[in-house]
Amino acid sequence: MTDxxxxxxxxxxxxxxxxxxxxxxxxxxxxxxxxKEANRARFKADERSYLDEWPMSEAQKQAVLARDYNxxxxxxxxxxxxxxxxxxDGKSFQEAAGSMTGMTAEEYAGMMRAGGRSPEGxxxxxxxx
Numbered sequence: 854m855t856d857x858x859x860x861x862x863x864x865x866x867x868x869x870x871x872x873x874x875x876x877x878x879x880x881x882x883x884x885x886x887x888x889k890e891a892n893r894a895r896f897k898a899d900e901r902s903y904l905d906e907w908p909m910s911e912a913q914k915q916a917v918l919a920r921d922y923n924x925x926x927x928x929x930x931x932x933x934x935x936x937x938x939x940x941x942d943g944k945s946f947q948e949a950a951g952s953m954t955g956m957t958a959e960e961y962a963g964m965m966r967a968g969g970r971s972p973e974g975x976x977x978x979x980x981x982x
Contacts, residue, residue: 873931877913877925878929879909879913880909880925880929880934883904884938887937887938887940888937893941897941903908904917904958913928916930920952922939922949922953947961947962
C-alpha cells in the first residue's frame with residue numbers, strides 16, 4: 854500500500870486523494886452547479902456573490918476568481934470539475950491546461966503532439982532526484 858505522503862512527492866503532479874476530495878467538496882459542487890445555464894448566468898453576472906453562496910474557503914474562492922487552476926487543484930479541486938469554470942469562460946481544456954503549465958494553448962498542443970513531457974528529470978521532490 855502506498856503511503857499518501859508518497860503521492861505528494863511527485864513533481865508537477867497533484868494526486869486527487871480522498872483527503873483532497875473532502876477538502877474540495879464544496880469547490881467541486883460549485884463547479885458542478887455551472888452545468889445549469891441559469892447558474893452560469895448568475896455566476897457571470899456577479900462572480901463573488903455567487904461564490905459566497907458556497908461554504909468554500911476564501912483561498913478556494915480567490916483561486917476561482919483568479920482562474921488559478923493550479924491553486925484550485927491544490928485546494929481540493931478536481932480538474933474534471935474545474936473544467937466547468939473554463940467552459941463557462943468559453944475556454945477549451947487545451948487553453949486551460951496550457952495556462953496551468955505556463956504555455957500558450959498552441960505550445961501545449963505541440964508538446965502533447967510531440968509525446969508530452971519527458972519522463973527524464975526529477976522524479977522525487979523529497980530526494981531531489
